Amino acid sequence: MSEELSGNEYRQQRIENMNKLEEAGFPAFGKAFERTDSLDKLHADFEVDKIVKACGRIVAIRKMGKMAFAHISDGTCKFQLMVKKDLIGDDNFEAFKLLDLGDIVGVEGEMFITRTEEETVRVSSWTLLSKALLPLPEKFHGLTDKETRYRQRSLDLISNPEVMDIFKKRTQVMREIRSFLDGRGYNEVETPMLQQIAGGAAAKPFMAHYNALNVDVFMRIAPELYLKRLIVGGMDRVYEMNRNFRNEGLDRTHNPEFTCLEIYQAYGDMRTMQELIQSMFTHLAETIFGKMEFEWMGNTINLQTPWREVPYHDLVKEHLGADWFDKTLDEAKAKAAELEVHIEEGADFKQVTHEIYDKTIEGTLIQPTFITRLPAELVPLANPCADNPELVDVFELIIGGKEIAPAYSELNDPIEQRKRFEEQAAGDGSKIDEDFLSALEYGMPPTGGMGIGIDRLLMLLTGSDAIRDVILFPQLKPRG
C-alpha cells in the first residue's frame, strides 16, 4: 500500500507534466514514428551533418537554462540528444523541459560530434511518443532486486542492458540451432503439448480437462513418443524445440516449463548424435559468441572438440579404484557411508555405485565429457551394446558437472519396449501408450536420438548461474 501511495506522488507529478505538455500541443501518446534507423545502426552509419529521425526512451536528461542533453535508448543502445533553445524556439524548449525520465520521444535533427567527442543528434524538432507515468529505477545501480527483476521483467530489460543481451543471445541461439539442423536436412515438427498419456520420461505431469471430449489431458513431459512415430512414418530426420512441463520442484536449475530440443535420425545411432552435438555446440560458440571458452559457475569450460569420452565403468574405477567392481555390496555401502552418500534400504550394488557416481563423480566433470556404456537398468529406452547386453549404447553429455544432453541408440524392439512400459506402469494399463507400441510394431528403423536442455545450454553460453536468468518470465509464487 505504501509504495502505491508514495508511487502516486511521482505519478501525480508526471500526470501534471503530461497535462502541461498536452496544453503546449504535445499529445502524450503519439502515433507510429518513422525513424531513419535503430540507434545502434545510427552509430554504425554515423556521418556528420546527416539528418536523421531517431526515437527511444529517455534514460538520462541534463537540463540547463537554454539547452539540454538527454540520452535515449531503444534496446539496441543509447544515443545522445542535444536540444538548444535558440534552435527549436522557446515553446518547444520549455515543453522539452517538462519531459521525465522514461518518456519515449521521437526527434529529428542533424548528427554531429560534441566537444567531448560523443556522437549526438542536434534536435531540430521532437515529438512525444509515450508518456511514462511511473518512475524508472535508479540510473547508476539499475534494478538489482532479484524478485522485482523476475516479477517485472519490463523494468529489468529497460534498466539492465546485460539482461537484454542475454535474451537477444537466446533468440540468436535458437535461430542458429534451427538453421544448423535445417541445413543438415532435419525437419522441424510440432507434436502435441496436450497428451492423453504423458509418456517419454518419468516425471509428474500437469493435468487439465478437455471439455469437448470430456477427457483429462496432460501437459507433455516429453515429445519423444510422438517424434518416434514420425520416424516410423518415414520422416527420417526430425527435431522439435519447444516447451516441456514437469510438475516438480523449482530451483536454480529447474523451472516447471522448460525448453527442450529433441532430435531423431533414422538409420543413425548414438555416434551420429555425438558428432552432431559437438558440431552444433562449437558452431554456436563460434558464430554467436566468437569464442570456445566460457565461464560458468566458477569454472572455465572449453568447448574445443573432440570432447572426452569415457565408459561408465572406467570412470567409476578411476574414482573408486580399479577393483571397485570386485567389491561386495557391503563394501560398497561402507564406501558410500565414508563419502557421506545416502543409500536407500534394499539398494543393490549397481544402485549404490550409481548413487555414488551421481553425488561425487558427475559434479567433477567440468570439461565436456561423454559418459558411455551405461548399465541397462539406468536407461530403459535404449538399445543394448552389441558386445554386452548388460550395457546400453548411449551417452550422457556432462558439462560443468551438469547433465546437458542424453543420447541413445533408440530401442526399436516393440516386444522389449512393451515389457519395459509394463514394468514402468506397474500394473496401471491406462498408462501404456498402445498407439505408440503399435507404431513400433510396424517397424522403426535403427535410430539415434538426443535431448538437449536448451535453458541449461543458454546458462552455459551466457554464464548465468540460474535458469531464471535465461527464462523471460520464470515461475514465481504469487505475491503474498
Add this chain to the structure above:
RNA sequence: GGUCCGGUAGCUCAGUCGGUAGAGCAUUUGACUUUUAAUCAAAGGGUCCUGGGUUCGAGCCCCAGCCGGAUCACCA
C-alpha cells in the same frame, strides 16, 4: 520440506547500546548554452514485509506467518 541470509523513501543502500528515520540517485523550486553518475542552492518524500509479544519505549529483541535468495534433501 530442513538450515542459513535478506525484505527500511520510486531505485541502490546505511542504520551504533532498544531512545526523534538516514545518504546517494530520482522528485519539486531557483541558477546555468557542450553536458554525460552534469554542477550549485534549497525543499518535499517513510504502514521500516505482515501479525502478535517483551518493554516506559522496538527498524533493532522474542514468536508466528508471507515473499525472495543460497544450500541440503526429494524429484529422471
